[in-house]
Every structure is written in C-alpha cells, then in structure tokens.
Amino acid sequence: MPSKRPASGRSAKKKDGSTEERIKEAARKLFTQKGFAATRTRDIAEEAGINLALLNYYFRSKQKLFDLIMMENFRQFIGGLSANFTDETLTMEEKVKRVVNGYIDFLTEFPDLPLFILNEIQGNSSELAVRLREELAPARQMFFQQLVDAKKEGRTTLDPFQFVANLVGLSVFPFVAKPLLQRVLNVSDEQFHAYMDERRKLVPMWIGMMVKGKP
Amino acid sequence: MPSKRPASGRSAKKKDGSTEERIKEAARKLFTQKGFAATRTRDIAEEAGINLALLNYYFRSKQKLFDLIMMENFRQFIGGLSANFTDETLTMEEKVKRVVNGYIDFLTEFPDLPLFILNEIQGNSSELAVRLREELAPARQMFFQQLVDAKKEGRTTLDPFQFVANLVGLSVFPFVAKPLLQRVLNVSDEQFHAYMDERRKLVPMWIGMMVKGKP
DNA sequence: ATTTGATTAAAAAATTTGTTTAAATCCAAA
DNA sequence: TTTGGATTTAAACAAATTTTTTAATCAAAT
Numbered sequence: 001m002p003s004k005r006p007a008s009g010r011s012a013k014k015k016d017g018s019t020e021e022r023i024k025e026a027a028r029k030l031f032t033q034k035g036f037a038a039t040r041t042r043d044i045a046e047e048a049g050i051n052l053a054l055l056n057y058y059f060r061s062k063q064k065l066f067d068l069i070m071m072e073n074f075r076q077f078i079g080g081l082s083a084n085f086t087d088e089t090l091t092m093e094e095k096v097k098r099v100v101n102g103y104i105d106f107l108t109e110f111p112d113l114p115l116f117i118l119n120e121i122q123g124n125s126s127e128l129a130v131r132l133r134e135e136l137a138p139a140r141q142m143f144f145q146q147l148v149d150a151k152k153e154g155r156t157t158l159d160p161f162q163f164v165a166n167l168v169g170l171s172v173f174p175f176v177a178k179p180l181l182q183r184v185l186n187v188s189d190e191q192f193h194a195y196m197d198e199r200r201k202l203v204p205m206w207i208g209m210m211v212k213g214k215p
Numbered sequence: 216m217p218s219k220r221p222a223s224g225r226s227a228k229k230k231d232g233s234t235e236e237r238i239k240e241a242a243r244k245l246f247t248q249k250g251f252a253a254t255r256t257r258d259i260a261e262e263a264g265i266n267l268a269l270l271n272y273y274f275r276s277k278q279k280l281f282d283l284i285m286m287e288n289f290r291q292f293i294g295g296l297s298a299n300f301t302d303e304t305l306t307m308e309e310k311v312k313r314v315v316n317g318y319i320d321f322l323t324e325f326p327d328l329p330l331f332i333l334n335e336i337q338g339n340s341s342e343l344a345v346r347l348r349e350e351l352a353p354a355r356q357m358f359f360q361q362l363v364d365a366k367k368e369g370r371t372t373l374d375p376f377q378f379v380a381n382l383v384g385l386s387v388f389p390f391v392a393k394p395l396l397q398r399v400l401n402v403s404d405e406q407f408h409a410y411m412d413e414r415r416k417l418v419p420m421w422i423g424m425m426v427k428g429k430p
Numbered sequence: 431a432t433t434t435g436a437t438t439a440a441a442a443a444a445t446t447t448g449t450t451t452a453a454a455t456c457c458a459a460a
Numbered sequence: 461t462t463t464g465g466a467t468t469t470a471a472a473c474a475a476a477t478t479t480t481t482t483a484a485t486c487a488a489a490t
Binding site: 033034035036037038112115117118119121122123129132133136140159160161162164165166168169170172173174176177179180181183184185186187191195198199202206209210 | 249250251252253327330332333334336337338344347348351355374375376377379380381383384385387388389391392394395396398399400401402406410413414417421424425
C-alpha cells in the first residue's frame with residue numbers, strides 16, 4: 001500500500017487538471033449519475049482517462065472516493081439554503097425569492113444532484129442523516145420562529161411542514177423529474193430551461209398565495 | 216437450461232402465493248428499494264424463502280426479472296393518471312382532485328416507487344421512454360385541449376408545463392423526499408401520514424389558486 | 431406405480447469487479 | 461548524470477456474484 005498520499009506536486013502530463021482532480025470529477029459525474037453500486041471503478045478510470053490502479057493509489061478505495069464525493073455534493077446542496085434562512089435581515093418573502101433563485105441556478109448547473117441526494121438519504125441514513133440535521137438545525141430554528149410569529153399575527157395559517165414541502169417541491173422537483181416531464185410533455189432542453197427561468201418569479205408568487213391562505 | 220417455463224400449475228407447498236409470485240414480490244421489494252445493481256439474487260431468494268436456483272429456473276436471469284418488475288411498477292404508476300385525464304365527463308377541477316387523491320393513496324402504500332421510477336427513467340431512457348409517451352399520449356392530448364380552451368375563455372394563463380410540474384410536484388414530491396423532510400423537520404411517520412392526508416384538500420385548492428392567476 | 435414437474439442442496443463454471451503487485455517511467459534535485 | 465521518490469502502467473489476484481449443472485427428493489397427476 002502507498003505509505004503516504006502523493007504530494008499535490010506538478011504532474012498532469014496530459015491535458016487539464018491534476019490526475020487527482022480528474023479522477024474526482026469523473027467519479028463525481030458517474031456516482032451522481034448512477035449511484036455507488038452501479039458505478040464500476042473501471043468506468044471511473046476510463047472516464048478520467050487514467051489507469052485503474054491510480055484510483056486506489058490516490059483514494060485508497062472506491063468507498064473512500066465515494067464518501068468524499070458525497071460529502072462535497074451534499075455540502076453544496078444545502079449550503080445556499082442554510083445561509084439564506086439564517087439571515088436575520090431578510091423578510092420571509094425575500095428568503096423565498098432567494099432560495100428559489102438559488103436552487104434554480106444551482107440545479108441548472110448540476111441537474112442530477114438532487115436525485116443522487118435523495119437516493120443516498122433513503123438508502124444510507126446513518127452518516128448523512130445526522131449531518132443533515134446538524135447543518136440545517138439553525139436554519140430550521142429560525143424559520144420556525146418566523147412562521148410562528150406570522151401565525152400569531154394572523155398573516156398565515158400554513159403549517160411549516162407544508163410550507164417547506166411546497167417550497168422545495170416547487171423548486172427542486174421539476175429538476176428531479178426533468179427527464180420524465182420532458183418526455184411526457186414533449187419539451188426540449190431549451191424550453192425546459194426557459195420554463196425554469198419563468199419559475200423564478202412564479203414560484204415565489206405561488207408560495208405567497210399559499211401563505212396568505214384560502215380564498 | 217430449462218426447456219420451457221414451468222406451468223403455473225399448483226404447487227406452493229409452503230404458505231402463501233405460488234413460488235413464482237413470491238419471487239416476484241421479493242424482487243419487487245428489493246429492486247424498488249435498492250435498485251438493480253445493489254440487489255443480489257441471493258437476497259431475493261432469501262427474501263422469497265426459496266432456493267437460489269429457482270430464480271433462474273423461473274426467470275432465466277436477474278436482468279429479465281428486473282425488466283419484468285420495472286414494467287409492472289411503471290404501469291401501476293401511470294395507470295391512474297391516464298384513466299383520470301382521459302375521462303371526458305370530468306371538469307378540470309375534479310380531475311385534479313382525483314389525481315391528487317389517487318397519488319396520495321397509491322404512494323402511501325408504495326412509498327419508494329416514485330424514486331425508483333425517476334432513477335430508471337434517468338438511467339435507462341430507451342425502453343421506458345418510448346412506452347411512457349405512448350401510454351400517456353391520449354391523456355396529454357385531452358389535457359392540453361382542456362387547458363387551451365380555458366385559456367381562450369380567460370379562465371387561466373397558466374402554461375400546461377407549469378401546471379403539470381406543479382401538480383405532480385405537490386403530490387408526489389413529498390413522498391420522494393419523505394426521509395429528507397422527516398429528518399430535517401423532525402416529523403414522525405404518523406405525523407407525515409397526517410400531513411399527506413391534509414394535502415388531499417390543500418393541493419387541489421392551491422392548484423386552483425395557481426390556475427386562476429396572480430392576485 | 432410410474433411419470434412428471436417442482437424444489438433443494440451442493441458444487442462448478444463463468445463473469446464481474448475491487449484491490450494489489452511488480453515493474454517501468456518520469457521529473458526534479460543533488 | 462545520477463538518483464530517489466512520485467507517478468503510471470500492465471498484469472495478476474482475490475473476492476463476490478450470477479448462472480449452470482448434477483443429483484436427489486417430494487408431491488401430485490396419469
């Protein structure tokens with residue numbers, strides 16, 4: 001076994017990035033696309049254009065590599081959320097706007113990330129689950145408080161659970177179901193993108209209507 | 216190799232259903248729960264309480280068994296949708312009510328089906344994609360017509376794509392994200408069920424608000 | 431009673447796949 | 461230029477898994 005991780009020295013005789021980085025990117029692509037079990041180390045090596053043994057040389061094992069990728073993906077996924085919701089200076093409406101826009105930006109760039117996350121949370125539970133709650137605890141706390149206040153002042157009757165389910169359902173679900181929606185409704189990639197762009201304004205508006213109550 | 220598929224004769228010396236059926240049910244459970252790659256034929260055999268060789272005896276291969284299960288799952292998933300949307304006698308509001316209720320019933324019973332379907336559609340494409348469009352073509356046709364009519368009469372400005380994205384997002388997404396929502400918002404299984412029950416009325420109401428336009 | 435299909439246990443064969451080894455190559459510093 | 465460690469490669473290894481085979485048992489139908 002290699003005594004120590006190779007220094008981040010020079011290398012990268014081929015084209016772009018260091019080989020370590022190329023392996024990570026290839027792994028990220030395949031893991032997020034097909035999950036852990038369905039991804040073979042050989043595929044990662046081929047995608048990265050490197051020798052199979054290099055994968056273990058740099059990352060010790062498939063599992064270690066996967067854990068690394070998963071954690072990075074995960075951090076990115078909830079990063080924006082937490083930041084927006086713990087901002088004291090923002091009104092609820094403003095938060096919603098920012099979260100929706102943030103997700104649409106993010107998911108346009110990494111469309112297969114949410115499905116990956118959802119799969120992992122269902123299957124794995126242990127590792128992810130704990131970190132999930134920890135990292136989102138402050139945001140949840142602040143959000144609940146804000147909703148409770150609004151309820152007291154009679155500005156809404158909407159339960160926090162339903163609120164979150166709707167917010168994330170309306171913003172991230174279209175990306176999760178992108179292939180399905182596109183096929184069933186006969187929508188091109190460009191059209192889909194345009195629809196998502198529309199939703200930057202629509203979703204906050206709809207959420208607003210839901211919050212205000214039943215007419 | 217077995218020359219012909221065993222007749223569906225009697226047998227079933229153990230407890231319930233024919234062994235063929237028991238294998239299928241075990242396979243359905245594991246495949247939908249963990250996906251193709253992560254499921255071992257040994258696990259299926261054990262879950263079904265039968266000998267490993269029987270799996271190949273009845274279904275030839277893991278892949279064949281999987282394809283069978285997938286198609287059946289898939290049919291069930293879109294069955295209700297199609298039926299409701301092609302019913303000429305129903306108003307749009309009534310359709311929405313029925314689809315939402317249908318999904319909540321269905322997904323309460325088979326919570327991990329949608330994630331399975333979404334994964335398959337993303338990964339596989341070819342086989343599923345074609346059948347998907349074929350089976351839903353009449354429903355789509357009728358639904359579009361109805362929406363176009365409503366637009367003409369000024370009853371709505373909502374695009375069909377956004378309509379469907381919202382409808383399915385609000386009804387099925389909570390189930391897809393169930394583990395995530397439960398952990399982050401600290402919700403028990405019973406509470407979750409209660410929330411979903413609430414949504415039978417809430418979602419149609421929200422959809423109604425969205426259709427009517429922006430206040 | 432004989433036959434036939436269903437079922438099991440065990441093992442073997444065949445494949446797939448993660449990991450390791452041993453040797454070659456490369457590069458910067460001595 | 462030589463040297464030594466980092467990097468890379470081809471090949472093999474080892475373990476897991478799917479599939480096939482063989483032989484034996486059992487239950488029902490002929």
